[in-house]
Amino acid sequence: MLGAMTALLALIGYILAGREGLFITAIFIFAFMSFGRGASKTWMLRAIHAVKLEAGDAPVIHAMTEELARRAELPRSPDIYVLEANSMLGFSVGNGEEDSAIVLSGALLQGLAPREIASVLAHEISHIAAGDLTVMGLADLITRLTRTLSMLGLVLVIFNIPIAATGGAYLPWGALVLLVLAPLLSLLLQMGLSRVREFEADAAAVDISGDPEALALALAKLEVRQNDVLRHVYLPHAPGTVPSLLRSHPITQQRVMRILQQVPKMAPLPAHLTDEHHGYPSDDVVAGEWPLGIPVKWLLRWWR
Numbered sequence: 001m002l003g004a005m006t007a008l009l010a011l012i013g014y015i016l017a018g019r020e021g022l023f024i025t026a027i028f029i030f031a032f033m034s035f036g037r038g039a040s041k042t043w044m045l046r047a048i049h050a051v052k053l054e055a056g057d058a059p060v061i062h063a064m065t066e067e068l069a070r071r072a073e074l075p076r077s078p079d080i081y082v083l084e085a086n087s088m089l090g091f092s093v094g095n096g097e098e099d100s101a102i103v104l105s106g107a108l109l110q111g112l113a114p115r116e117i118a119s120v121l122a123h124e125i126s127h128i129a130a131g132d133l134t135v136m137g138l139a140d141l142i143t144r145l146t147r148t149l150s151m152l153g154l155v156l157v158i159f160n161i162p163i164a165a166t167g168g169a170y171l172p173w174g175a176l177v178l179l180v181l182a183p184l185l186s187l188l189l190q191m192g193l194s195r196v197r198e199f200e201a202d203a204a205a206v207d208i209s210g211d212p213e214a215l216a217l218a219l220a221k222l223e224v225r226q227n228d229v230l231r232h233v234y235l236p237h238a239p240g241t242v243p244s245l246l247r248s249h250p251i252t253q254q255r256v257m258r259i260l261q262q263v264p265k266m267a268p269l270p271a272h273l274t275d276e277h278h279g280y281p282s283d284d285v286v287a288g289e290w291p292l293g294i295p296v297k298w299l300l301r302w303w304r
Contacts, residue, residue: 001193002135005142005186012149012182015175016156028145029138041093041101050081050103064118064273065102065125071208071266072122072129078102082109088225092124092133100128111225112218115274119205119215126204132197139190146186153179194248202259210268216256223252 013021055062061080069077078100083089085105094100102124109117127133157176206212249255268274 001189001196002139002142005139005146005189005193008182008186008189009142009146009149012146012153012179015178016149016153025145025149029141041095041099044093045081045101045103048083048103050083053080053082060114060273061117061121064114064269065121067269067273068118068122068125068208072125072204074100074125074129076100078125078128080104082106088112088222090120090124092127094128094133096131096134097128100133107225108222112221113214113274115211115214115269116218116221118269118274119209119211119218122205122209123201123215126201126208127197130197130200130204132201136194136197139193143183143186143190147183150179150182191248195250198249199255199258202255203262206259206262207265210264210266211274212259212262212264214274216259219252219255219259 009025010022013025015021017024053061058080062077065080066077074097076098078092078094079102081101081103083103083105086107087105088108088111089105090102090108092100092102102121104117104120108120112120153175157179202215205215209215
């Protein structure tokens with residue numbers, strides 16, 4: 001899929017500027033992969049106002065992350081950031097294994113049990129270990145470049161329509177159709193690649209967490225919360241009604257079926273990291289501490 005996206009981008013570059021177009025496109029991709037991705041991580045975290053969660057603020061979550069990173073054979077444990085959002089969100093950013101971070105929303109931390117949070121961390125760590133930060137970053141760059149070059153090509157075609165109408169130029173209709181369809185084709189390939197990587201991350205997460213039921217429960221809760229938000233903001237959609245071809249993630253039911261059929265390769269995390277308890281801060285929290293070790297001050301903002 002990544003090769004097909006690259007070939008499509010190269011073809012657009014060739015249509016616009018011949019061999020020089022291929023060369024310029026290659027320079028853009030190389031420059032981004034070499035210098036831009038580390039900066040994009042910092043800018044993203046600042047743009048979404050994510051706050052770094054230090055080990056002293058959330059010792060249990062950091063202990064979970066370190067153990068899962070050790071099982072995944074990562075050279076370092078990813079940093080943990082907290083994002084203020086009403087949606088249950090968890091995603092990874094960074095420039096590879098040595099410069100990675102996992103962002104969790106307050107709603108996710110409050111709404112999931114510890115073992116379910118551990119399964120989400122395992123899923124994101126699996127993405128990092130598999131090199132998906134690089135792969136999907138490159139796929140996103142190719143899609144954006146394809147969209148930009150296609151738009152540029154269409155603008156040039158529009159300016160040449162008067163000349164073509166008077167017989168002074170020839171419009172290559174095949175190239176025009178490709179310029180129109182290329183962004184959509186590249187996006188569909190990117191989403192297909194994303195779905196494949198999600199299935200692989202699920203399988204790896206089950207192996208390193210040793211708890212397929214927890215990941216299945218977490219995905220089910222995320223699906224319910226997402227559908228509630230969509231029904232509130234947009235037109236209602238029943239679960240699974242969006243065609244799989246247009247989804248960046250596989251259908252949750254398919255993921256859950258695969259997960260529950262898998263036999264994990266490793267034992268579950270130690271009980272002291274995943275003891276069951278209420279997911280929200282309760283009235284009997286002592287000294288302003290939440291059971292996972294996150295101070296209540298970090299979570300009060302999500303109660304507005």
